[in-house]
Amino acid sequence: MTSDRPRVGIIVGSQREPRAGLQIAKFVQNTIRELQSQSDLNIIDLAVWNLPLYNEPGIPSHIPSPEDYKHEHTRRWSREIASYQAFIFVTPQYNWGYPASLKNAIDYLFNEWTGKPAMIVSYGGHGGGKAAEQLKEVCDGLRMLPLDKPVCLTFPDKDFMAKVGRGEDLDTGEVFKEYRVEIQQRFSELMTKL
Numbered sequence: 123m124t125s126d127r128p129r130v131g132i133i134v135g136s137q138r139e140p141r142a143g144l145q146i147a148k149f150v151q152n153t154i155r156e157l158q159s160q161s162d163l164n165i166i167d168l169a170v171w172n173l174p175l176y177n178e179p180g181i182p183s184h185i186p187s188p189e190d191y192k193h194e195h196t197r198r199w200s201r202e203i204a205s206y207q208a209f210i211f212v213t214p215q216y217n218w219g220y221p222a223s224l225k226n227a228i229d230y231l232f233n234e235w236t237g238k239p240a241m242i243v244s245y246g247g248h249g250g251g252k253a254a255e256q257l258k259e260v261c262d263g264l265r266m267l268p269l270d271k272p273v274c275l276t277f278p279d280k281d282f283m284a285k286v287g288r289g290e291d292l293d294t295g296e297v298f299k300e301y302r303v304e305i306q307q308r309f310s311e312l313m314t315k316l
Contacts, residue, residue, distance in 0.1 A: 131164060131206040132150060132151055133167075134212055140287070141289070141290060146245055149295060151163045152295070161313070204234045210240075211224070211257055213245075213253050213257060214245055220244075238269075239269065242254045246277060250274055254272035258272065269311055273304050275298050
């Protein structure tokens, strides 16, 4: 990796098993790679990080350095997030909002997010637009630079939703092919904010 290639973190917002989030994040990653190879696109899977419910004694906006956090898991998370120049949040919609696992991961930090562009890709039976709206508001509160419009991937039918619920392999490339251009356009817009 050369230093002039921006690092973009693709955050998988769901930790539930089974889940579609990781497959959808890989679809987003592959769709963007078809467009360009000028950035490093890395998946950050919250299921792998498995952060406990926020347990730092300090207020994140008052913590300027990873070494100032009490817990090693927070210091590692801080260094990970600080190493990226932009983010793509891939989130399902749970009960008209985004998952607690994603909110928890975001709330661990503040300065590491500030000033960085963010793109939101939501998904669900109705596309996840309400979750995307809430997440954008949180990004605004963190002083990130979220894109105005999210990409909302709508599941095609109840059969597909049932497959998601069973944890089956999904043909995301085929099911979401109509969203490829939109994902690529939003990513290009994200890169202009760097």
